[in-house]
Amino acid sequence: MEPLLSPPIINPSQKISVIAPSGALREWERFDNGIKIWRDRGYELNIPSELSQPWGYLAGTDQQRCQQFIDAWNDPETGAIAFARGGYGSMRLLEKLDWSKLNDRPKWLIGFSDITALLWAIAKYKNIMGLHAPVITTLAHEPMRSQQQLFDVLEGKLNQSELVGDRLVAGTAQGVLMPANLTLATNMLGTPLCPELDNVILAIEDVAEPPYKVDRMLTHWRWSGHLQKLKGIAIGRFSQAEISTPSLTMQEVWRDRLSDLGIPVTMNLPFGHDGENLPLPLGCLATINGDRGTLTWQRQNS
Incomplete structure (x- = not known):
């Protein structure tokens, strides 16, 4: 995989479209607080009047959510699309979305967790960078450093x-940065919209997935041959992972499933749920240093 095209930089004179492609929006106070941060920066936000029309656990039917995404992407005044929240549902859009209806003008997609599916699909289909970063409902809970970045x-x-995190497996490597929620990335393996993973540094995070489930996902990556393609693995936060039954620790799972791959691995990096979630540009060039426990990314503005 080669580095992706970076969308143009944006500024407060441009419009930001807000959509809800995944779970139904119920955290309205958190949503309003996140919107305020964007507006305080001077941005004009385009929020559909029917942003969330709950259909069970989803923010609307697949057709409604697909149309929101198409409208936001094709809006000539929109410089970026900020996602309201994660949850579950963006993978359903990939099955239904008519990609021929999307124009070729690159723009930023901003989100994480369930939004991984859209970030990876745009990387695959449009060869365009995305930004793995807080969604609207988590933004106000971020420390100032991650908001500013x-x-x-x-x-x-x-x-x-x-x-900066902790060392797990020594070594250094350079590759294309692909941040993701581990569950979503695992479920995209083998689908037409999964990006190529050769020459990739995979940066993973997750929430409410105990060690045995993480073990199961990584074992699937091993058996499918995808872990063996990677240049390095950068592990962020795996929060709410505690279970009451006897268990390996998460670190023991990492070491058991990843230490024999011959690639550098770092852990406890500041991104993911329930804590600081520093932005990671998906598709940029990155360097992982397993001796120092660091992940460094860099990109060129278009």
Whole structure:
């Protein structure tokens, strides 16, 4: 995989479209607080009047959510699409979305967790970078550093950053950065819209997945041959993973499933759920240093 095309930088004179492609929006106070942060920066936000029309656990039918995405992507005044929340549902859009209806003008997609499916699909189908970063409902709970870095990346003020975690497997490597929610990425393996993973540094996070489930997903990656393609693995936060039954620790799972691959692995990096979620530009060039426990990304503005 080669580095992807970076969308143009944006500024507060441009419009940001807000859509809900996944779970039904119920955290309205958190949503309003996130919207305020964007508006305080001077951005005009385009929020559909029917942003969330709950259909069970989804923010609307597949058709409604697909149309929201198409309208936001094709809007000539929209410089970026900020997703309201994650949850579940964006993978359903990939099955139904008519990709021929999307124009070829690159723009930023901003989100994480369930939004992984759309970030990876745009990388595969359009060869365009996305930004793995807080969604609207989590933005106000972020520390100032991650809020500032999110806007600095979008506005072209930050083209390189180093995340510091802990060492797991020694070595250094360079490759294309592909951040993801591990569950979503696992479920995309083998589908037509899964990007190529050769020459990739995979950065993973998840929530409410105990060690045995993480073990199961990584074992699937091993058996399918995809882990063996990677240049390195950067592990973020795996929160709410505690279980009451006897268990391997998460670190023991990492070491058992990843230490024999011959690639550098770092862990406890500051991205993911329930804590600081520093932005990671999906598709940029990155360096992983397993001796220092760091992940460094860099990109060129278009």
